[in-house]
Amino acid sequence: MKRIGIIGVGEIGRAIVEGLYYRGDDAPEVFLSPRGARTAAELSERYQGVRVCPGNQAVVDHSEIVIIAVRRQHRHEALAGLAVADEKIVINVMAGVGNDDLRRTLATEAQLVRAIPLPAIRERRSVTVTCPSHPVTDSFFERLGGALPVADETAFDVFSALTGTLTTHYSYLAALTTWAVGHGIASDDADNYVRGLFQEVGRALSDKNRTLRQLAADHETPKGSNERVRTTWFTPANSEALTQALDGLLADLAG
Structure with a gap:
């Protein structure tokens, strides 16, 4: 074309x-x-x-x-x-x-x-x-x-709903920066560090030989810092709230 x-x-x-x-x-x-x-x-x-x-x-x-x-x-x-x-x-x-x-x-x-x-x-x-x-x-x-x-627009709408999570990810990173600033870190330093931290995560996503769950496990040690934040913040209730938000968006897109 x-x-x-x-x-x-x-x-x-x-x-x-x-x-x-x-x-x-x-x-x-x-x-x-x-x-x-x-x-x-x-x-x-x-x-x-x-x-x-x-x-x-x-x-x-x-x-x-x-x-x-x-x-x-x-x-x-x-x-x-x-x-x-x-x-x-x-x-x-x-x-x-x-x-x-x-x-x-x-x-x-x-x-x-x-x-x-x-x-x-x-x-x-x-x-x-x-x-x-x-x-x-x-x-x-x-x-x-x-x-x-x-295959069909039903499946297409599921992928469309997933795109609705993009700004939530950015807001999550902004919240981390705000937390660091609240503990005395200069705003530019906090911003630069969080960006670098998650740019590295992004590069890891290019490894398609490991599932997303495997990538998570590989970045976590038993009773370590990552496990602690995941299990105390991303709780089953938190996960269910995300599921409900996506289900509601999917219903609107399909309707």
């Missing part, structure tokens, strides 16, 4: 463009909607093959693959009146918006594929869940770090 259109140029739209141009190798033409004007203008200035279109219909008309990345609550306003030819491929990255819903909005017979691209695709380091599997879209995301096709 040589022409990609993106409607909704927020964090994920930006990451897709940056991933396509990450190594400067045979990047396609990219056509951006005027939504997210500042980001779109910045990307068009940085990359020669990126253009900002006057409207969303122009994005569709110029593109072979159309990526819809607007917020769910804005989709009807953003997509109203769009004419999408049946030969187009539409990638739906809106959380909680199923393909049947999007097809009704667009009134098209074009191939629709849901996807969950994550910000790390800007460096081609993140696998993207897709549904249904499609050779063109799976190849597109393989280029950006990998594709993980799933």
